[in-house]
Amino acid sequence: MDGLNRRDFVGLTGMGLLGAQLLGTAATGQGEGPHALPPLPYAVEALEPHYDRETVTLHHDKHHAGYVRGLNAAEAKLADALQSGDFSAAKELCKALAFHGSGHLLHSLFWVNMRPGGGGEPTGSLAAGIAKSFGSFAGFKGLLLAAANSVEGSGWGILAHRSLDDRLVVLQAEKHENLTQWGVAPILALDVWEHAYYLKYQNRRAEWTQAFMDHLVNWENVSANLEAVRG
Numbered sequence: 678m679d680g681l682n683r684r685d686f687v688g689l690t691g692m693g694l695l696g697a698q699l700l701g702t703a704a705t706g707q708g709e710g711p712h713a714l715p716p717l718p719y720a721v722e723a724l725e726p727h728y729d730r731e732t733v734t735l736h737h738d739k740h741h742a743g744y745v746r747g748l749n750a751a752e753a754k755l756a757d758a759l760q761s762g763d764f765s766a767a768k769e770l771c772k773a774l775a776f777h778g779s780g781h782l783l784h785s786l787f788w789v790n791m792r793p794g795g796g797g798e799p800t801g802s803l804a805a806g807i808a809k810s811f812g813s814f815a816g817f818k819g820l821l822l823a824a825a826n827s828v829e830g831s832g833w834g835i836l837a838h839r840s841l842d843d844r845l846v847v848l849q850a851e852k853h854e855n856l857t858q859w860g861v862a863p864i865l866a867l868d869v870w871e872h873a874y875y876l877k878y879q880n881r882r883a884e885w886t887q888a889f890m891d892h893l894v895n896w897e898n899v900s901a902n903l904e905a906v907r908g
């Protein structure tokens with residue numbers, strides 16, 4: 678396979694973990710959990726001389742595999758927490774899920790984003806979307822390179838689709854997430870900025886979140902949102 682098929686791409690951009698699951702089902706399982714390391718879509722030396730076989734091997738077999746293991750481990754701890762009702766490690770758990778989940782998804786995209794003899798310029802609807810969003814391919818390419826080159830610390834340069842207005846956007850990601858999970862589409866938003874609750878609840882954020890969940894959340898709306906992102 679030399680690219681994501683449309684179903685995978687929709688999954689990655691619009692339906693969150695479904696994207697990773699689609700990639701995972703096509704993967705070679707390691708028997709460690711629900712997520713598996715997807716096989717490279719080409720030989721380890723296929724991207725030479727631009728990307729060397731040693732780096733590809735280490736990057737895929739060690740680094741990417743580490744995120745898959747980390748995600749499976751975090752999900753196992755999540756299951757334990759849900760079973761026991763002990764959420765004292767929720768902060769660390771959410772960080773681990775965001776880091777490893779986003780690391781797995783972005784690497785899965787990264788590998789299929791490359792092919793031997795790639796480069797050049799896109800055509801078709803992607804070219805049209807780039808022209809609409811950035812003015813020209815040269816402008817887009819300059820922006821993506823500058824963004825990637827100036828990421829603070831470790832991270833990514835990313836092209837993403839924003840469903841809000843059907844535009845393409847260039848992002849920097851520090852680490853993999855900080856602290857979202859790439860590809861997820863939010864269906865419920867609970868605002869815990871102080872502006873959301875301070876006049877009434879002052880510093881008692883937990884009272885506000887309890888009130889939101891007990892008395893305010895509109896599950897019919899959340900259900901409709903889920904139907905919408907599932908398409």
Ligand code: MN3
Nearest residue numbers: 736740741784
């Ligand atoms: Mn990497």
